[in-house]
Amino acid sequence: MSLLSTTLLAFSMSTDAFAAAIGKGATLEHPRFREALRTGLLFGVIEGTTPLIGWVLGYGASRYIVNWDHWVIFAILLLLGGRMILAGLTASEPAVTSASPRRHNWWLLAATAVATSIDALAVGIGLAFIDDINILVTALAIGLATTLMATIGVMLGKRLGALIGRRAELLGGLILIGIGTSILFDHLGIW
Template sequence: MNITSTLLLAFAMSTDAFAAAIGKGATLHKPHFREALKTGLIFGVIEGITPLVGWALGKAAAIYVTEWDHWIAFVLLFVLGARMIYAGFSTPDAPEEEKPNSHSFWVLAITGFATSIDAMAVGAGLAFVNVNIVSTSITIGLATMLMVTIGVMLGRVIGAKVGKRAEALGGLILIGIGSVILVEHLGLAA
């Protein structure tokens, strides 16, 4: 794989994390760059590790990874998305100053893992081609870190305009991402 292909793959792998990051940033009280960078780092590390795991599993037994990855991603993203939608509509808009200043590590890690399941499947696929999996994984992780950091800061702007409903919108985005992954892997897309 050449550098252009690697970069295109890396940014393609980061798009779902970018969408989730917009939702995460929208639910925070004026997130600072440090919070955005922390979120980007967590997502980037996870997104960089999962292709390595997928590659290792692909070397051992690719059929098991590709057979269930879409269901795992769909369920995780659906549950997280439904929780965000519920929170977005169950409580009235909090004043901007009452929004949390950050998300917990575990919320970010679970969301990062859910949006990186497809990277694990890509890693499994890369096990069958001549590719430097370490440099590819690092590139995917760095692209994700960049896109998520930008996404959180973009969410800051969106959150100030749409209030608490931004969390529900973020939940819909996560469910949409999970649904697209499921539809693509089940071959239902036209």
């Protein structure tokens, strides 16, 4: 996978965490950088770990479907991208309470991070079918992009609310579909 594909994949995987972080930031009284970084690191570590788990699962199955693995990758990315686009189109604005906290509960943040990283697990399964992938570099890129985007999301949350979050999910979904289509066309010799 090229550097551009890895970068696009990393940032598209971070869009759901970015959207969730905007929602988290919107509920804080005064988001501070330390809290934003704490949230970003938690999201990044979890989002960077799940593709590794998925890759291990997919690698075990890859030898059984080597003749049509490009279709599996395409289907996974198409479904995930479609889900992200649908979520971006139907997302509601985060609820802001009158008694905004200064800091979020760690367990609640961890649960949110796990929920937003399920797609990275599925992508990791799909990546196991690609020959020229360095899963450690890809997982690290996903983790770093998610850390950056979630940190920024918390800091911007109070000002921007759900507006950017929805657009980020739409863009991330389109990028995933584009990467899946590119992989399929490459394997079919269309490029």
